[in-house]
Amino acid sequence: MGLTISTIQTRSVHQVSTLTPEASASAESYVRRIYEEVKRRDPQEREFHQAVKEILDSLVPVLARHPHYMEHAILERLVEPERSISFRVPWSDDSGQIRVNRGYRIQFNSAIGPYKGGIRFHPSVYSGIVKFLGFEQIFKNALTGLPIGGGKGGADFDPKGKSDREIMAFAQSFMTELYRHIGPDTDIPAGDIGVGAREIGYMFGQYKRIRGGHEAGVLTGKGLLYGGSLARKEATGYGLVYFVQEMLAAQGLDFHGQSVVVSGSGNVSIYAMEKAQQLGALVVACSDSAGYIYDPKGINVDTVKRLKEQDRLRISEYVKEHPHAVYTEGSTAIWTIPCQIALPCATQNELDEEAARTLVAGGVKAVGEGANMPSTLPAIDYFLEHGILFAPAKAANAGGVAVSGLEMSQNGMRLSWAFEEVDERLRQIMKNIYRSAVRAADEYEVPGNLVAGANIAGFLKVADTMLAQGVV
Numbered sequence: 057m058g059l060t061i062s063t064i065q066t067r068s069v070h071q072v073s074t075l076t077p078e079a080s081a082s083a084e085s086y087v088r089r090i091y092e093e094v095k096r097r098d099p100q101e102r103e104f105h106q107a108v109k110e111i112l113d114s115l116v117p118v119l120a121r122h123p124h125y126m127e128h129a130i131l132e133r134l135v136e137p138e139r140s141i142s143f144r145v146p147w148s149d150d151s152g153q154i155r156v157n158r159g160y161r162i163q164f165n166s167a168i169g170p171y172k173g174g175i176r177f178h179p180s181v182y183s184g185i186v187k188f189l190g191f192e193q194i195f196k197n198a199l200t201g202l203p204i205g206g207g208k209g210g211a212d213f214d215p216k217g218k219s220d221r222e223i224m225a226f227a228q229s230f231m232t233e234l235y236r237h238i239g240p241d242t243d244i245p246a247g248d249i250g251v252g253a254r255e256i257g258y259m260f261g262q263y264k265r266i267r268g269g270h271e272a273g274v275l276t277g278k279g280l281l282y283g284g285s286l287a288r289k290e291a292t293g294y295g296l297v298y299f300v301q302e303m304l305a306a307q308g309l310d311f312h313g314q315s316v317v318v319s320g321s322g323n324v325s326i327y328a329m330e331k332a333q334q335l336g337a338l339v340v341a342c343s344d345s346a347g348y349i350y351d352p353k354g355i356n357v358d359t360v361k362r363l364k365e366q367d368r369l370r371i372s373e374y375v376k377e378h379p380h381a382v383y384t385e386g387s388t389a390i391w392t393i394p395c396q397i398a399l400p401c402a403t404q405n406e407l408d409e410e411a412a413r414t415l416v417a418g419g420v421k422a423v424g425e426g427a428n429m430p431s432t433l434p435a436i437d438y439f440l441e442h443g444i445l446f447a448p449a450k451a452a453n454a455g456g457v458a459v460s461g462l463e464m465s466q467n468g469m470r471l472s473w474a475f476e477e478v479d480e481r482l483r484q485i486m487k488n489i490y491r492s493a494v495r496a497a498d499e500y501e502v503p504g505n506l507v508a509g510a511n512i513a514g515f516l517k518v519a520d521t522m523l524a525q526g527v528v
């Protein structure tokens with residue numbers, strides 16, 4: 057079915073017809089000043105600058121219409137974490153050698169609830185990555201409608217090639233410092249890249265050992281045997297597809313019969329592929345950091361699950377079992393495969409402007425971000441300018457943290473909901489997020505621009521709460 061979006065959009069939404077030029081100019085110069093100050097303070101934190109810029113560009117019409125947010129220095133306060141913790145993580149490897157990594161927890165904003173956000177173990181982790189992720193989490197968590205603030209953590213530890221014992225030693229040492237900063241009512245970490253049920257299990261065990269008792273609600277993404285929620289594992293990927301489903305439905309489209317490319321082959325990617333296939337899509341490609349596989353018959357998700365979740369092998373192994381599929385070295389070339397729906401689910405900045413041009417030339421109709429900040433700012437602009445339906449990460453991948461919120465509720469009530477019940481709540485939350493983003497985009501006269509809509513809707517909730525709580 058054909059698809060057109062009548063107005064040309066970009067991320068920057070500076071022209072709002074109902075505002076005076078003076079109000080817009082004053083808001084623009086204010087956000088420019090904030091952005092320059094963020095860069096001056098921490099010049100090396102490029103990913104954080106990018107995340108801040110995306111939000112600030114969206115907020116110009118809000119600030120122009122409601123200058124009291126400027127008067128109360130809401131943005132100055134929002135871009136500064138409430139607390140940044142960085143710590144030493146010593147551990148010994150299987151040869152007995154002592155190694156040292158750096159751990160982080162950024163407690164960014166607790167206006168609407170306790171800090172909530174995942175932990176990433178990856179060699180690229182540094183303050184700029186943890187801060188961008190924590191900053192995104194503030195607005196994403198607000199969009200879920202649940203009472204959770206924004207935080208994020210991680211370490212520059214590389215889990216690749218490590219034995220199970222080494223992973224446990226690292227996770228225990230990480231928690232031996234982290235435990236004093238977290239708790240079911242203060243800060244509730246979960247997984248992210250390199251941190252899944254295994255790592256959460258080791259961290260939970262260590263927390264319990266240090267603290268005594270069984271505070272189930274201190275971590276989410278736990279195993280089902282000790283307080284985990286059904287459907288948390290599936291939640292980010294399924295939620296992404298539910299969000300894109302809403303976005304497609306508004307244009308009279310659906311997943312059925314569409315060819316889909318999904319980057320990554322981790323937690324988000326696997327369950328995005330599974331749900332897209334359940335809805336009748338043909339998922340033809342996925343990747344890992346080394347390369348991608350193309351399977352014209354449709355990716356066998358059970359094989360990917362076994363290779364990645366169980367055997368922890370490279371995606372290149374897939375072609376041994378499915379010889380009609382093709383493996384290609386180099387992960388970013390996955391975007392050269394023509395598709396109708398692209399779901400970047402691997403990592404930040406994995407989809408640049410050149411990839412966006414290639415996807416548009418190949419006939420892409422919709423892009424849904426499963427990873428955090430997977431598209432560069434020029435790539436987002438290119439999609440919006442070319443009328444591509446674009447589901448931004450902080451709205452589209454909010455299903456994971458939303459079900460984490462539901463896991464906290466179940467832990468608090470000491471009960472466990474059925475898979476179908478959690479899945480249905482997730483579906484409803486994703487619908488609500490989509491509607492809030494559409495409504496905010498309409499209200500600020502950028503209809504169809506879900507980047508601006510999601511940023512504005514998330515911001516308003518946090519900003520109004522901060523106003524209500526005074527200067528803290």
Ligand SMILES: NC(=O)C1=CN([C@@H]2O[C@H](COP(=O)(O)OP(=O)(O)OC[C@H]3O[C@@H](n4cnc5c(N)ncnc54)[C@H](O)[C@@H]3O)[C@@H](O)[C@H]2O)C=CC1
Pocket residue numbers: 247248249250251252292319320321322323324325343344345346387388401402403404406426427428453454456457
């Ligand atoms: N796990 C969750 O619930 C949520 C995760 N996210 C985001 O989704 C993304 C993926 O996270 P998970 O699936 O949890 O991690 P994961 O560790 O389970 O999987 C990450 C996948 O991405 C691949 N990858 C890493 N770098 C890559 C690269 N440069 N090119 C291609 N593939 C690459 C890895 O090989 C792996 O297959 C991250 O951006 C994360 O922040 C967002 C919301 C929730």
Ligand SMILES: O=C(O)CCC(=O)C(=O)O
Pocket residue numbers: 172173174175196244245246247248276428453454456457458460
């Ligand atoms: O489930 C959570 O608390 C964290 C999810 C997360 O890290 C994310 O939304 O990026």
